[in-house]
Amino acid sequence: MTTDFKTLPLIDVSPLLEKWDDPIMAQDKGVADVVRQLGQACKEAGFFYVKGHGIPDSLVKEVRNIAHRYFDLPYEEKIKIKLSATTGYRGYQHVGENITKGVPDMHEAIDCYKEVTKGMYGALGETMQGSNVWPSHPPNFKKLMEEYVNLCTELSRKIMRGIALALGGSPVEFEGTRAGDPFWVLRIIGYPGVSPANGQDMPKNDIGCGAHTDYGLLTLVNQDDGITALQVKNLSGEWISAPPIPGTFVCNIGDMLKILSNGFYESTLHRVTNNSPIYRVCVAYFYEPNYDAVIEPLDECVKQTGGTRRFEGAVYGKHLVSKVLTNFIY
Ligand SMILES: N=C(N)NCCCC[C@H](N)C(=O)O
Ligand SMILES: O=C(O)CCC(=O)C(=O)O
Numbered sequence: 001m002t003t004d005f006k007t008l009p010l011i012d013v014s015p016l017l018e019k020w021d022d023p024i025m026a027q028d029k030g031v032a033d034v035v036r037q038l039g040q041a042c043k044e045a046g047f048f049y050v051k052g053h054g055i056p057d058s059l060v061k062e063v064r065n066i067a068h069r070y071f072d073l074p075y076e077e078k079i080k081i082k083l084s085a086t087t088g089y090r091g092y093q094h095v096g097e098n099i100t101k102g103v104p105d106m107h108e109a110i111d112c113y114k115e116v117t118k119g120m121y122g123a124l125g126e127t128m129q130g131s132n133v134w135p136s137h138p139p140n141f142k143k144l145m146e147e148y149v150n151l152c153t154e155l156s157r158k159i160m161r162g163i164a165l166a167l168g169g170s171p172v173e174f175e176g177t178r179a180g181d182p183f184w185v186l187r188i189i190g191y192p193g194v195s196p197a198n199g200q201d202m203p204k205n206d207i208g209c210g211a212h213t214d215y216g217l218l219t220l221v222n223q224d225d226g227i228t229a230l231q232v233k234n235l236s237g238e239w240i241s242a243p244p245i246p247g248t249f250v251c252n253i254g255d256m257l258k259i260l261s262n263g264f265y266e267s268t269l270h271r272v273t274n275n276s277p278i279y280r281v282c283v284a285y286f287y288e289p290n291y292d293a294v295i296e297p298l299d300e301c302v303k304q305t306g307g308t309r310r311f312e313g314a315v316y317g318k319h320l321v322s323k324v325l326t327n328f329i330y
């Protein structure tokens with residue numbers, strides 16, 4: 001249920017992070033306050049900023065910095081880790097290779113996923129089978145990104161406990177067979193700046209990433225400071241900017257949480273346009289259900305939304321594969 005929000009709320013999650021594993025966390029006043037804010041943000045916008053998240057600012061910045069240094073390399077160097085079906089759609093994609101609603105996006109990226117080994121998940125696992133492919137330059141790229149993924153996974157698990165409480169469930173609603181073994185996705189994205197058009201208007205596609213929803217539970221967006229490019233659609237169809245706020249992540253809800261909440265929460269449409277002359281980097285981390293999880297509306301959410309189940313069960317891995325196969329046409 002998205003509303004006519006004009007700005008996105010900012011939530012300090014530190015009280016939740018202190019008590020996240022306490023069975024009676026819901027009785028804590030600080031936790032209850034974070035839970036109320038999360039619930040309101042999820043209901044009204046499906047997007048919010050998070051501060052007090054505990055991931056060192058130095059690491060958050062270094063991750064973007066090393067991404068800039070990779071994208072600065074010559075094409076021949078970057079293409080050494082080319083994304084293809086044989087790597088399970090992991091690796092580098094050039095500007096225009098990722099497609100959103102049939103239109104090529106003006107971004108380049110490295111896509112990474114939790115490893116899927118041969119035979120894991122049977123036929124469901126085949127498309128995404130593979131291990132990540134990492135560049136050898138800049139050095140330390142893999143180590144830094146893996147450390148970052150681990151911290152984002154821990155943080156997301158804790159925020160999801162708060163969201164579980166906000167939905168009226170138990171704090172561990174999203175553990176176990178739903179998301180106890182979360183599939184994760186990391187997209188290291190670069191959006192070229194607009195070049196001065198020699199006095200002439202050059203007709204070109206300036207959409208860095210077309211309007212889309214994210215696929216899983218929760219996204220953590222780590223974006224460059226100083227450039228406003230991400231926009232979120234509100235109920236009247238206006239595009240509301242999500243400018244960078246130093247020290248925060250932009251968080252948003254994915255399709256699987258929309259189903260779990262029986263539509264009480266929306267996976268909000270968003271898009272990216274880099275209108276600045278400066279190259280923009282965003283590192284987006286996606287916290288998703290177990291690869292083979294069957295995702296259905298929670299009973300509690302069905303009750304709260306009038307008693308009718310609005311969605312059939314969806315297998316998360318199937319949803320991901322259907323997206324990946326339309327994002328890349330090989
Ligand atoms: N894993 C996630 N959520 N990736 C988001 C990419 C959005 C663009 C993609 N072409 C699309 O149309 O979905
Ligand atoms: O670049 C951004 O700010 C967001 C990217 C995004 O929405 C995505 O990769 O799903």
Ligand SMILES: [Fe+2]
Nearest residue numbers: 212213214270
């Ligand atoms: Fe997105």
